[in-house]
Amino acid sequence: MNKSSAQGAEDPILQWVTFRLDNESYGINVMQVQEVLRYSEIAPVPGAPSYVLGIINLRGNVVTVIDTRQRFGLAPADITDNTRVVIIEADKQVVGILVDSVAEVVYLRQSEVETAPNVGNDESAKFIQGVCNKNGELLILVELDKMMTEEEWSELESI
Amino acid sequence: MSAPATTTVPQLALQSYLDSLLQDASLELAASVSLDEFEAAVREEQARDASTAPQPLLTLAPEMPPEVESANELPEAVAPMALLELPEALEPAPPAPIVEPIVDLYKPSSAATFEPALAEDGRPQWAQEPFECLLFDVAGLTLAVPLVCLGSIYPLEGHDLTPLFGQPDWFLGILPCQAGNLKVLDTARWVMPDRYRDDFRQGLQFVISVQGYEWGLAVHQVSRSIRLDPNEIKWRSQRSQRPWLAGTVIEHMCALLDVSALAELITSGAAKRLVNGQVH
Numbered sequence: 001m002n003k004s005s006a007q008g009a010e011d012p013i014l015q016w017v018t019f020r021l022d023n024e025s026y027g028i029n030v031m032q033v034q035e036v037l038r039y040s041e042i043a044p045v046p047g048a049p050s051y052v053l054g055i056i057n058l059r060g061n062v063v064t065v066i067d068t069r070q071r072f073g074l075a076p077a078d079i080t081d082n083t084r085v086v087i088i089e090a091d092k093q094v095v096g097i098l099v100d101s102v103a104e105v106v107y108l109r110q111s112e113v114e115t116a117p118n119v120g121n122d123e124s125a126k127f128i129q130g131v132c133n134k135n136g137e138l139l140i141l142v143e144l145d146k147m148m149t150e151e152e153w154s155e156l157e158s159i
Numbered sequence: 160m161s162a163p164a165t166t167t168v169p170q171l172a173l174q175s176y177l178d179s180l181l182q183d184a185s186l187e188l189a190a191s192v193s194l195d196e197f198e199a200a201v202r203e204e205q206a207r208d209a210s211t212a213p214q215p216l217l218t219l220a221p222e223m224p225p226e227v228e229s230a231n232e233l234p235e236a237v238a239p240m241a242l243l244e245l246p247e248a249l250e251p252a253p254p255a256p257i258v259e260p261i262v263d264l265y266k267p268s269s270a271a272t273f274e275p276a277l278a279e280d281g282r283p284q285w286a287q288e289p290f291e292c293l294l295f296d297v298a299g300l301t302l303a304v305p306l307v308c309l310g311s312i313y314p315l316e317g318h319d320l321t322p323l324f325g326q327p328d329w330f331l332g333i334l335p336c337q338a339g340n341l342k343v344l345d346t347a348r349w350v351m352p353d354r355y356r357d358d359f360r361q362g363l364q365f366v367i368s369v370q371g372y373e374w375g376l377a378v379h380q381v382s383r384s385i386r387l388d389p390n391e392i393k394w395r396s397q398r399s400q401r402p403w404l405a406g407t408v409i410e411h412m413c414a415l416l417d418v419s420a421l422a423e424l425i426t427s428g429a430a431k432r433l434v435n436g437q438v439h
Contacts, residue, residue: 024321024322072325073324114340117323117373117425119327119425120325122324122325122326122327123325124324125323125324125325128325131323131340133335138321138333138340
């Protein structure tokens with residue numbers, strides 16, 4: 001193994017899909033993103049948890065769409081032309097997350113990612129994987145698997 | 160508590176702050192704003208500290224490494240007077256993605272690394288001999304912080320803090336700066352949680368980083384540096400509650416913050432158990 005590949009193994013480059021919510025940039029691991037859809041009507045599901053916006057029909061498959069703003073503790077916002085549903089795979093499930101817009105795919109070295117402050121009691125703080133400076137702004141990296149508790153993932157599966 | 164008409168805004172703020180410190184005390188102070196009362200308030204605070212049984216679970220000192228360079232061994236580490244006396248040094252820098260410090264308060268030397276600790280006499284290690292303090296203003300309240308505990312001063316004007324969801328209300332956000340991503344805390348929420356108003360978040364002009372930590376204090380104004388003799392300070396005898404409050408300086412009518420203890424409190428995770436700035 002030469003020196004550069006050894007360095008690559010020690011400091012892998014990861015790709016992140018970036019999206020915006022409330023004027024902040026967030027990143028999710030590209031390996032968990034299946035596709036990005038324009039906003040289409042989301043059918044509400046009676047009795048579903050508050051963090052579930054509803055379901056969409058994705059080529060014959062039913063996909064549950066999560067209210068990302070509610071999950072992140074942000075105020076609701078209007079749907080715009082830039083609104084997207086990012087189809088992701090997390091905790092062995094395929095779900096959609098509603099975001100204000102999708103920006104780009106960025107490459108980050110593992111060493112560029114800084115840990116986020118661990119000072120909050122709020123459950124939502126646990127799914128911040130880290131932060132990173134990219135293109136002059138701060139990117140907040142989200143750990144999708146932790147966006148829900150085990151119980152909530154199970155609950156989603158049963159919708 | 161009423162105040163005479165000649166009382167200045169900082170005095171009122173300080174009085175208000177001390178009132179909050181003493182709110183649990185059984186003895187009510189006389190209604191005036193004077194040095195005598197200030198002194199009495201400090202004495203009462205000390206008496207209350209002394210009467211409270213120590214709570215070793217959250218006392219930070221025993222966890223600190225025993226060998227720490229004393230403050231008098233850090234002569235070159237700080238050059239506060241000259242730097243802080245330059246008026247242009249505190250002018251906000253032009254907006255840039257990465258904030259550069261306008262004043263480096265701490266210049267590390269190979270022989271000295273600062274770590275917060277309390278000496279046998281209960282005073283912090285940096286207070287064994289006369290030491291330099293920076294005075295700054297938060298929501299009208301003047302606070303003093305030992306320079307050896309401080310890193311740099313960063314301007315906030317033209318820079319947006321990036322908030323993170325799910326964080327406590329005292330976490331203002333992240334400020335990208337030369338040294339990395341600085342986590343900025345709302346100083347007013349810590350030092351006067353009971354009297355906090357949302358408009359305190361307006362007009363914050365500087366972030367003062369804490370030496371050795373990725374944390375900084377958001378402040379409204381940076382004032383000047385002063386030299387303090389440890390004997391001028393009314394030290395708190397035990398710090399299980401409000402460990403970040405080292406004592407009070409009667410001559411300058413201000414509270415002395417142990418920001419390293421505050422940063423340690425936050426990074427250790429103990430801050431998660433805080434209610435209104437007090438450890439529970």
